[in-house]
Amino acid sequence: MASPTETGIGTPQPNGEAPVGVDPMLSTLTGESSVRGPGRIAFIGAGSIGRPMAERLIDCGRDLIVCDPSPTVRAHFADLGCPTTDMPGNCVDAGIVIFMVANDAQLKSAATGPSGLIPAIDPSSAPILLIMSTVLPETVLEVAAEAASRQAHTIDAPVSGGSLKARNGTLSIMASGEPADIDAVRPVLDQLASVTFECGILGNGQKTKILNNLVGVANLFLFAETMHVAQLLGMDLQRLADVMEQSSGRNNGTKDWTARKGLFRWNSEDLAAVRSVVDVTRKDLHHALMLAERAGAATPLLRALVQGHDETPYTDVLMRWRALASEVGGTGGRSGATISNEHKGSCDDDRVP
Amino acid sequence: MASPTETGIGTPQPNGEAPVGVDPMLSTLTGESSVRGPGRIAFIGAGSIGRPMAERLIDCGRDLIVCDPSPTVRAHFADLGCPTTDMPGNCVDAGIVIFMVANDAQLKSAATGPSGLIPAIDPSSAPILLIMSTVLPETVLEVAAEAASRQAHTIDAPVSGGSLKARNGTLSIMASGEPADIDAVRPVLDQLASVTFECGILGNGQKTKILNNLVGVANLFLFAETMHVAQLLGMDLQRLADVMEQSSGRNNGTKDWTARKGLFRWNSEDLAAVRSVVDVTRKDLHHALMLAERAGAATPLLRALVQGHDETPYTDVLMRWRALASEVGGTGGRSGATISNEHKGSCDDDRVP
Known part of the structure; x- marks a missing residue:
């Protein structure tokens, strides 16, 4: 059982043991x-x-x-x-x-x-x-x-x-x-x-991490929702990730779709794993909102995200991530789909064998 | 004045002229x-x-x-x-x-x-x-x-x-x-x-664009909110973008912060320009939500984003984007801040002179 210390993706929740140094x-x-x-x-x-x-x-x-x-x-x-x-x-x-x-x-x-x-x-x-x-x-x-x-x-x-x-x-x-x-x-x-x-x-390390995680957490869950829709539509998910990688949808998950599926698999092995990721990322978004409020910044999309993420049931995330982790290829694509014109190489190079 | 045709970032709103081919x-x-x-x-x-x-x-x-x-x-x-x-x-x-x-x-x-x-x-x-x-x-x-x-x-x-x-x-x-x-x-x-x-x-082109834009629109506005908080905190925004580019916050705006500031400048010249971008991106998110609903997909974060983006005042976006466009460097950084260890090159290479 883990002690009540820093949690991270893929790790069990902190248990209820007394905090360090209390007694x-x-x-x-x-x-x-x-x-x-x-x-x-x-x-x-x-x-x-x-x-x-x-x-x-x-x-x-x-x-x-x-x-x-x-x-x-x-x-x-x-x-x-x-x-x-x-x-x-x-x-x-x-x-x-x-x-x-x-x-x-x-x-x-x-x-x-x-x-x-x-x-x-x-x-x-x-x-x-x-x-x-x-x-x-x-x-x-x-x-x-x-x-x-x-x-x-x-x-x-x-x-x-x-x-x-x-x-x-x-x-x-x-x-x-x-x-x-x-x-x-x-x-x-x-x-x-x-x-x-x-x-x-001093303090900028935390600010940098909090602001990075604001966008990182949003993309982790939003990209999963996006690929979940694509999966239900029977699309080729690797192909979609490749297109997004070169388009405005570029994010940390489009860099390597195979690796991202592995992350979804690793973090949806059981409900405790999902709960751990959701809880730590809820904390991340709340930290970001606190930082924004103390800076006097209006952040309407962040505020909406905090609420949406707080209200998302663990079981929803579990279901979506497991379905994505088990994805073996869509049906809607042209076999051997290609990119025409001169930018061809930059997409295919990103594809993981 | 533009005709009531496809709008895009940086362009004025469609006017009220009759649609093509009606009479x-x-x-x-x-x-x-x-x-x-x-x-x-x-x-x-x-x-x-x-x-x-x-x-x-x-x-x-x-x-x-x-x-x-x-x-x-x-x-x-x-x-x-x-x-x-x-x-x-x-x-x-x-x-x-x-x-x-x-x-x-x-x-x-x-x-x-x-x-x-x-x-x-x-x-x-x-x-x-x-x-x-x-x-x-x-x-x-x-x-x-x-x-x-x-x-x-x-x-x-x-x-x-x-x-x-x-x-x-x-x-x-x-x-x-x-x-x-x-x-x-x-x-x-x-x-x-x-x-x-x-x-x-046939139809996959639209699906691909809608799903790409789901993530792209979210990042366009969320990354602006993020950098707005950082700006109010006096952070070095170029530095933050460089760190995010190599971290989970990687998105299409971290690839080239100077170019992204240019996009914010171009699209916040007046309220009509902002309204045009906000309106077309609201349409994008609603398209995505329609696609998700018709596929039978639960997308709680997308749903929260749609509402948050619909409710964001144009003037809020104008204010944030203009402030970011005029950014000339933060005060909180170590002069000539560097990245240690072997990955150094991959960050500095992304920096735009």
């Missing part, structure tokens, strides 16, 4: 002493995405301490020879502290709560805080202000990509903060991600 | 006789997109007859040395008859009405009907059935792209019908478009 009475610290100095990385929140990220860092030879409220998760990392704790304050001696908890409340608790990291920091040897959870930008700024009072610097670096990319170190990271701080953690970021976007001042 | 009493035929045989092309509906398409064909040396209810439009083409008429039935002796009228009702009137084309066809020398308007697939099938009763074949070939692409012959065409018929008109299609997608059986 210092429960504190346990196993394995080696946490006092290991700047070479150590603390990983707070080893849930559905955090766990494979932490495993990846262990694979890369990193000296890790893992903090998670789930005994199962801690036992797993103990088996990997890794010290574990359920109290963020025990992570204070690492050089870098990664936060990969599920939401704003858990981040505040783990960072600034009574058994949290920041109250335990010694200003003469403060770690760098690396916030990789997806939270509101103002939460990052609040935590950073607390950290600064103890001479600790903060970087904002939310990730994109599912558990498989987390495990393989091929995530995308949207990092922001002081350039020198980003440079200091870059070797770690490079082990977790195949691309790190530098997004400017 | 045979008004029939006029100027210039040479229309009896010129299969080399001649008839062009019915020379409105905001049709007019530059017809001009393009004249530039290419085509022998054209132009049919439009607007005396101004007819005078324009007469000045270009082109025979004109306001009665589709007068186009019967052309080898190819292009329909570029504004909507389903105008198409039915021009094709099957009392002064329409089909009743005037001599089955022994029937033209090919080339429907380039955006209409419902069933309207294409209805017209094609009527045409077939006079031995005339029909091709469905709606276009994408604005008036500039129409004038330059760089539209995209989504063609469907019998392969031999498409082959017969291919030289004409190639003069109008830089790419022609062959979409299968």
Whole structure:
């Protein structure tokens, strides 16, 4: 069972366990002493995405301490020879502290709560805080202000990509903060991600992720609805995706229809999988609407989308995605349909064998 | 003033003139006789997109007859040395008859009405009907059935792209019908478009365009809302577009942010320009919803979008697009922001100088 940490596409829902760092009475610290100095990385929140990220860092030879409220998760990392704790304050001696908890409340608790990291920091040897959870930008700024009072610097670096990319170190990271701080953690970021976007001042990483996900979530579900209609009409879906890829309907799903069908399959294996994706993407859209409202922006289509997505039954998504995942080709197409004229190559090159 | 024919992005709204072919009493035929045989092309509906398409064909040396209810439009083409008429039935002796009228009702009137084309066809020398308007697939099938009763074949070939692409012959065409018929008109299609997608059986061209536009319209307006929020937050919009281009937010607007700003500028010059785009895209979304309903597909996000787009005030769109068009760079970014790790090139290559 996953701990209540960052969820992602293809992963089960957070369960109901207590958030990290709430009750210092429960504190346990196993394995080696946490006092290991700047070479150590603390990983707070080893849930559905955090766990494979932490495993990846262990694979890369990193000296890790893992903090998670789930005994199962801690036992797993103990088996990997890794010290574990359920109290963020025990992570204070690492050089870098990664936060990969599920939401704003858990981040505040783990960072600034009574058994949290920041109250335990010694200003003469403060770690760098690396916030990789997806939270509101103002939460990052609040935590950073607390950290600064103890001479600790903060970087904002939310990730994109599912558990498989987390495990393989091929995530995308949207990092922001002081350039020198980003440079200091870059070797770690490079082990977790195949691309790190530098997004400017602290908080911009979250803003970039939220705004990207606004469009990304809309397209994920809207493109599925589109292909569902086409499927019922008996159209050749690969062909339609190829045309859209070169037209105004271009989106992240038209780049590789076979891969997109795989994503639909992976995320519709059971209702829990669908619920996980729908819930995390509802959170994404609500974050976007909050950001828009606080910026004073009118966003009527986003507002309509938020409501539409909130009201879409999980079973509807399950049905559509499963039908698309099992698609083996339409009937309405001309056999070996082609594109005439000089742009021919640019379409066929995108087709996946 | 444009005639009530196919509208497109960047073009004024259709005015209130009577639809093509309604009143045979008004029939006029100027210039040479229309009896010129299969080399001649008839062009019915020379409105905001049709007019530059017809001009393009004249530039290419085509022998054209132009049919439009607007005396101004007819005078324009007469000045270009082109025979004109306001009665589709007068186009019967052309080898190819292009329909570029504004909507389903105008198409039915021009094709099957009392002064329409089909009743005037001599089955022994029937033209090919080339429907380039955006209409419902069933309207294409209805017209094609009527045409077939006079031995005339029909091709469905709606276009994408604005008036500039129409004038330059760089539209995209989504063609469907019998392969031999498409082959017969291919030289004409190639003069109008830089790419022609062959979409299968008759009606699939319209289905493909409607489904593409579903996603395309959503992204056009949603991406503008997204960038509007980013602009109010003081972010670097070029940078954000670059990140989204490589992430789940990838869409047709992230491919080239400078070009997208140009599109926003072009379409927000005055309220009439905005109204034209909003109206034609509302029609697109309603077409998509009709197609979904007739296919028996549940499309909750599309339904929410239709309502949200219908209710968005023109002035809201005007304000947002103008603000984006005048954007000269954000303040929140690290100067010369970069992408680290091996994927660097693929982002910077997309940046427009």
